[in-house]
Amino acid sequence: MELLECIHLSKEFDNKKILNDINFKIPRGKIVGLLGKNGTGKSTLIKLINDLLTPTSGDVLINGKNPGVESKRIISYLPERTYLDKGMRVADVVKFFEEFYEDFDSDKAYELLAKLELDKDMKLTKMSKGMQEKVQLILVMSRKADLYILDEPLGGVDPATRDYILDTILSNFNEGASVIISTHLIADIERILDEVIFIDKGKIVLTGSADEIRKKEKTSIDEVFRRMFKC
Amino acid sequence: MLGKLLKYDLKWVYKIIVIYYGLALVFAIIGRLLGCIDNSFIFDVISKISCGVSVAMIFNILINNIIRIWVRYIHNVYKDESYLTHTLPVTKGEIYLSKVIATLITMFTSIVVSLISFFICYWNDGLIDFIKMIYPEISWGIIITTGIVVILELLFLLFLGLLAITIGYRSNHNKLLKSFVSGFVIYMISSFVSLGVLFIIGLFNKDILDLFTSMNAVIGMDILKFLLIVAATIYLVYIILCNVISNKLLQKGVNVD
Numbered sequence: 001m002e003l004l005e006c007i008h009l010s011k012e013f014d015n016k017k018i019l020n021d022i023n024f025k026i027p028r029g030k031i032v033g034l035l036g037k038n039g040t041g042k043s044t045l046i047k048l049i050n051d052l053l054t055p056t057s058g059d060v061l062i063n064g065k066n067p068g069v070e071s072k073r074i075i076s077y078l079p080e081r082t083y084l085d086k087g088m089r090v091a092d093v094v095k096f097f098e099e100f101y102e103d104f105d106s107d108k109a110y111e112l113l114a115k116l117e118l119d120k121d122m123k124l125t126k127m128s129k130g131m132q133e134k135v136q137l138i139l140v141m142s143r144k145a146d147l148y149i150l151d152e153p154l155g156g157v158d159p160a161t162r163d164y165i166l167d168t169i170l171s172n173f174n175e176g177a178s179v180i181i182s183t184h185l186i187a188d189i190e191r192i193l194d195e196v197i198f199i200d201k202g203k204i205v206l207t208g209s210a211d212e213i214r215k216k217e218k219t220s221i222d223e224v225f226r227r228m229f230k231c
Numbered sequence: 232m233l234g235k236l237l238k239y240d241l242k243w244v245y246k247i248i249v250i251y252y253g254l255a256l257v258f259a260i261i262g263r264l265l266g267c268i269d270n271s272f273i274f275d276v277i278s279k280i281s282c283g284v285s286v287a288m289i290f291n292i293l294i295n296n297i298i299r300i301w302v303r304y305i306h307n308v309y310k311d312e313s314y315l316t317h318t319l320p321v322t323k324g325e326i327y328l329s330k331v332i333a334t335l336i337t338m339f340t341s342i343v344v345s346l347i348s349f350f351i352c353y354w355n356d357g358l359i360d361f362i363k364m365i366y367p368e369i370s371w372g373i374i375i376t377t378g379i380v381v382i383l384e385l386l387f388l389l390f391l392g393l394l395a396i397t398i399g400y401r402s403n404h405n406k407l408l409k410s411f412v413s414g415f416v417i418y419m420i421s422s423f424v425s426l427g428v429l430f431i432i433g434l435f436n437k438d439i440l441d442l443f444t445s446m447n448a449v450i451g452m453d454i455l456k457f458l459l460i461v462a463a464t465i466y467l468v469y470i471i472l473c474n475v476i477s478n479k480l481l482q483k484g485v486n487v488d
Binding site: 013014047050051052053054068069070072073075077079081082083084085087096099100101 | 232235239243246311312313314315317318319320321322403404483484485486487
């Protein structure tokens, strides 16, 4: 059974198709890049997988089941926006995750917080957006999940921090788990990808092994992306 | 998991309201104590001002309680925080039930604090005599039933708000505006239905029919009791309906921003 499978998945808003007949499978133990320009449907697809949107048609199957309590137990999701209650302190949100997710490792979270010199007693309101995003990434990566879904994890951070974030992802995700990283900053993540899914205007336009695509096209994934989405 | 959700919902609502609880009680006690000092114009004025502030706090508590429940629902279920709420390993039913229980608990404590503050300020034999002078036939039964109807009406408004938000936020645009419109329309429909129910009862009860057909209808205590029981029953049915519909709509899934 595949870890994640999308079957003829479509989503419409006001009769406008945002996603159109999406089909793909993600096995265990892979790092998958969900690549596409802004506004091509990457976040919509991720929201559908996470039960934040209801599909117009088609199915999302996680371990063979539609999104629900079971899938939420095994998916660790980092959205593109800050989703924590700003009135809480960092230690409070760590406790919150500890209470709700059985696979959450608070020791690991505190270790990562210390490495990034983030004060556990600081209120989220007092933190910059970048610091809040780092806290969220730490929370998400401190879970021993089967599937990590990271929506634009490199969006608003400087290049030095991008490397740190990628290292954090690589060195902390659960062995045997899969990771989906949605981004348009391909050059930064190309080195870690096993598979890629190119999405444009709500449709999958290219999918396959990152190595095979590089071999076939005789260039980097970043270059393939640039050629494919040239304005 | 329901208990954990409830804990965070209650924390969020109480965070601010507890301050108003304290203020209402403190000003009520100050007002009462200073009111006990005889022959002092200054203390009498301060006592009256303190009791006035306490009453203002009571209104503040009730309004704030309702608004915070609605705001919490929007933020937690449809706005940024919903990205966390809907990815927790809990059912949508548990998420909604947590809001309902939080509403009932916070409204209960708010009403208790409001009543205590009010009675600290104004309770004395003179008040009872005043009420008996206006309504000579009034009984404790009527007073308590009236209180229950008022509480049920408040709860109906609160749950109507949650239903309106659930309907409004199902659409893709102008969600808040659509919530307001839905709330207004449902309120108007429920008012007409209530009048319709009363009219149908009136077909079997001349005294109630008189309320519709005569300008000089007299509301006796028996009719008042009956009306209060009918009102309480209607509000109870509305509250249940609002919650059943909201929960069903939420179960169908959300479309967060």
